[in-house]
Amino acid sequence: xxxxxxxxxxxxxxxxxxxxxxxxxxxxxxxxxxxxxxxxxxxxxxxxxxxxxxxxxxxxxxxxxxxxxxxxxxxxxxxxxxxxxxxxxxxxxxxxxxxxxxxxxxxxxxxxxxxxxxxxxxxxxxxxxxxxxxxxxxxxxxxxxxxxxxxxxxxxxxxxxxxxxxxxxxxxxxxxxxxxxxxxxxxxxxxxxxxxxxxxxxxxxxxxxxxxxxxxxxxxxxxxxxxxxxxxxxxxxxxxxxxxxxxxxxxxxxxxxxxxxxxxxxxxxxxxxxxxxxxxxxxxxxxxxxxxxxxxxxxxxxxxxxxxxxxxxxxxxxxxxx
Amino acid sequence: xxxxxxxxxxxxxxxxxxxxxxxxxxxxxxxxxxxxxxxxxxxxxxxxxxxxxxxxxxxxxxxxxxxxxxxxxxxxxxxxxxxxxxxxxxxxxxxxxxxxxxxxxxxxxxxxxxxxxxxxxxxxxxxxxxxxxxxxxxxxxxxxxxxxxxxxxxxxxxxxxxxxxxxxxxxxxxxxxxxxxxxxxxxxxxxxxxxxxxxxxxxxxxxxxxxxxxxxxxxxxxxxxxxxxxxxxxxxxxxxxxxx
Numbered sequence: 001x002x003x004x005x006x007x008x009x010x011x012x013x014x015x016x017x018x019x020x021x022x023x024x025x026x027x028x029x030x031x032x033x034x035x036x037x038x039x040x041x042x043x044x045x046x047x048x049x050x051x052x053x054x055x056x057x058x059x060x061x062x063x064x065x066x067x068x069x070x071x072x073x074x075x076x077x078x079x080x081x082x083x084x085x086x087x088x089x090x091x092x093x094x095x096x097x098x099x100x101x102x103x104x105x106x107x108x109x110x111x112x113x114x115x116x117x118x119x120x121x122x123x124x125x126x127x128x129x130x131x132x133x134x135x136x137x138x139x140x141x142x143x144x145x146x147x148x149x150x151x152x153x154x155x156x157x158x159x160x161x162x163x164x165x166x167x168x169x170x171x172x173x174x175x176x177x178x179x180x181x182x183x184x185x186x187x188x189x190x191x192x193x194x195x196x197x198x199x200x201x202x203x204x205x206x207x208x209x210x211x212x213x214x215x216x217x218x219x220x221x222x223x224x225x226x227x228x229x230x231x232x233x234x235x236x237x238x239x240x241x242x243x244x245x246x247x248x249x250x251x252x253x254x255x256x257x258x259x260x261x262x263x264x265x266x267x268x269x270x271x272x273x274x275x276x277x278x279x280x281x282x283x284x285x286x287x288x289x290x291x292x293x294x295x296x297x298x299x300x301x302x303x304x305x306x307x308x309x310x311x312x313x314x315x316x317x318x319x320x321x322x
Numbered sequence: 323x324x325x326x327x328x329x330x331x332x333x334x335x336x337x338x339x340x341x342x343x344x345x346x347x348x349x350x351x352x353x354x355x356x357x358x359x360x361x362x363x364x365x366x367x368x369x370x371x372x373x374x375x376x377x378x379x380x381x382x383x384x385x386x387x388x389x390x391x392x393x394x395x396x397x398x399x400x401x402x403x404x405x406x407x408x409x410x411x412x413x414x415x416x417x418x419x420x421x422x423x424x425x426x427x428x429x430x431x432x433x434x435x436x437x438x439x440x441x442x443x444x445x446x447x448x449x450x451x452x453x454x455x456x457x458x459x460x461x462x463x464x465x466x467x468x469x470x471x472x473x474x475x476x477x478x479x480x481x482x483x484x485x486x487x488x489x490x491x492x493x494x495x496x497x498x499x500x501x502x503x504x505x506x507x508x509x510x511x512x513x514x515x516x517x518x519x520x521x522x523x524x525x526x527x528x529x530x531x532x533x534x535x536x537x538x539x540x541x542x543x544x545x546x547x548x549x550x551x552x553x554x555x556x557x558x559x560x561x562x563x564x565x566x
Contacts, residue, residue: 175429175436182426185415192375193480194401194431 015165023158026151034150038222040263041157042215046236047244047255048164049211052171053204055249056180062237063102063118066125067095067209069232071216073129076142076226084146088217095213096206098125103202119237126232133228141227148221156218164211168252171207176200239266246288248297257296262288328353328515329374329484333383334393336369343369345539346383351484354513356506358526358547361536362559367519368410370536371488374517375407376400387484404432404483408473408490410519414461421457423472424448427479440479447475451505467498474505485509487518491525503528527551535559 025037046064054061071091078087106117133140171177179200183190190197220226247258265284270277292299329351336344344366351357359367372378374385376397385393392400406427415423424444428435435443448457451471461472470490477485491502503525509516510529520526526533526547533550535543537559543550550556 178422178426178429181418182415185417186413188377188409189413189415189426191397192377192401192407193427193429193476194398196396196398 019158019162023155026154030149030151034154036264036267038150038154038157039267040260041154041161042219043239043243043259043263044256045157045161045164045215046212046240047247047259048161048168048252049208049215050240051244051249051252051255052164052168052211053201053208054244056177056184057201057204058184059107059201060115060241061118061205061208062115062234062241063099063121063209064212064237064240065232065234066118066122067099067212068216068219068236069122069125069129069228070095070098071213071218072220072223072226072231073142073216074213075217075220076144076231079144079146079220084148088214091213091217092210095216096210099206099209100202102209103205104198107198107201107205119234122232122234122237126228129232130228141225144220144224144226146221150222153218153222157215160211160214160218165252167207167211171204172252176203180204242285246292246295248295250297254295254297257300261296326352327386328355328388329517330386331370331374331383332386334370334373334380334385335382336366336373336378337381342539344373344536347536347539347541349534349541349544351515351517354510354515355531356510356514356516356518356529358530358533359517359519359536360521360526360533361542364538365536365559366539367536368488369539371407371486371517371519374400374484375405375486398430401431401480404480405486406431406477406480406482406484407486408470408477408488410488410492412466412469412473414464414469414472414476416462418461419457420448420453420459420461420464420472421445423461424475424479427476431480432483433479433481444475444479447478448472450478450508451475452501467494467502470494470502471505478509483515485514485516487516487520489519489521491520491522499525523551 022037022041026034046068050061050064053059071094074091074094075084075087078090082090102118102121106114109117130140133142171180179190179195182193182195183197183200187197216231223230243258243262244255245258246262247256248254266281269280269284273280294301327350331347331349333346333348334344335342335346347366347370349357359370361367369378373380373393376392376395376399380393383393384391387400387403387405390403392403392405395403415426418426421441421444424447425435425440428440428443445454445457448454451474453459453468453471453475456468461469464472474487474490487506490506491499494502499522506516506518506525506529518525518530530547532545533543533547534541535550535553535556537555542555542559543553
């Protein structure tokens with residue numbers, strides 16, 4: 001349970017190779033493909049961080065835009081006075097603290113109420129930031145000028161993705177991760193074996209929110225001009241939920257199965273049909289939900305289950321229960 | 323009050339709106355005692371268990387564990403002080419393997435084991451409840467009695483000071499029942515303090531040191547099993563509700 005077994009070593013080796021391959025993308029192309037890769041890396045981090053919390057708890061959070069925007073604004077406000085790495089740290093702290101406050105206030109809410117609250121939160125933060133800017137800075141936007149090029153942003157996102165994955169892996173094998181699996185199965189049992197359910201959820205929400213905040217901070221130089229509608233864009237919240245659910249939330253890497261194909265697909269749609277993007281993305285989304293109700297991960301599991309039918313049933317179930 | 327009381331329930335009251343499910347009930351449980359909490363359906367036994375484990379909060383009164391007031395604490399705090407339970411409707415963790423189900427009881431509560439130690443202990447407990455060698459079995463497809471065994475092993479994994487068994491023997495067939503009774507007798511011989519809510523009278527007679535009888539939320543009798551079962555109030559309560 002504590003050491004890396006053979007399977008985990010194999011997975012780690014493959015992950016290293018993939019990261020290496022991904023890291024060399026900017027050496028091959030600095031145009032369209034790099035830009036697409038930045039989008040994929042961004043959603044990979046956002047969806048994986050989102051799933052850290054929402055996967056085991058089944059709470060759908062639409063607060064991604066709030067944490068992301070706070071990260072972006074941390075950079076926007078401090079870029080002229082503070083070094084960039086310090087701003088990333090501030091972004092993590094600010095969005096982590098917000099997640100903690102929201103968590104304490106709302107995790108007792110269940111289901112739909114939590115979803116609505118997080119959606120409202122993102123909007124509230126956006127309005128407050130707009131008001132503060134107009135009142136104290138006298139302008140709606142902020143300029144972020146740095147020496148960071150697209151490839152630097154990509155490498156930072158890739159490094160952050162690695163950190164998110166390692167964090168997720170460490171959480172999964174810790175007491176906290178075990179507690180979350182129990183909570184996901186049965187909260188009543190969780191409480192009666194001594195788990196402080198609310199505390200466990202808040203901790204994970206903070207971790208998840210902090211990573212989303214850092215992502216927003218890394219992306220700030222790409223915006224160049226930061227204003228509330230782009231930093232706190234609610235579309236980000238929805239895209240993250242959609243992609244993560246399309247991939248699957250049962251495993252750490254499952255959201256990637258949604259992120260990679262759908263970022264590419266959405267990019268193709270918006271490039272080919274610029275006037276009908278929203279419409280086509282909506283239709284695509286409905287079609288995917290209809291044909292893949294359990295996400296890409298579910299599709300894989302169905303195929304595997306069909307293959308296993310000839311084998312004793314217990315083997316397949318044991319794997320699923322792992 | 324004797325200092326050997328592990329648990330004391332003092333004027334415990336639980337009202338759901340106008341319905342008083344537990345009406346100013348007093349009783350105590352001594353260290354290493356096995357007491358039966360019995361009564362007709364709807365008499366408030368399970369509510370009483372839920373009050374002790376913290377699943378429900380008292381309306382008034384107090385519950386003490388070894389002198390410390392535990393009523394008012396959230397369930398996880400009470401669990402950490404050494405109260406473990408099984409549920410009337412068995413609650414296993416379906417996506418976890420059998421051994422993980424047991425480890426779940428040992429990690430966060432009264433005992434805080436982790437890693438290889440927790441794993442070894444869990445294997446021993448599985449063996450003890452009769453699930454030896456089935457640690458990796460999927461739990462969703464287990465038979466009812468095996469799920470009940472698993473739930474008991476999970477409760478024992480925390481090495482509880484007080485074990486609450488809520489109709490743990492219900493729904494077992496006669497041969498399973500014998501095995502179940504033996505298992506509980508074994509626990510009593512270890513000196514474990516147990517409160518069992520039970521309808522199976524054979525089990526009550528053969529296992530319990532003492533019985534508390536509830537009817538319509540009120541305690542109507544408290545004493546040795548033989549004495550209690552021959553009291554007229556108890557006979558009326560039972561035969562009135564469950565004569566068949």
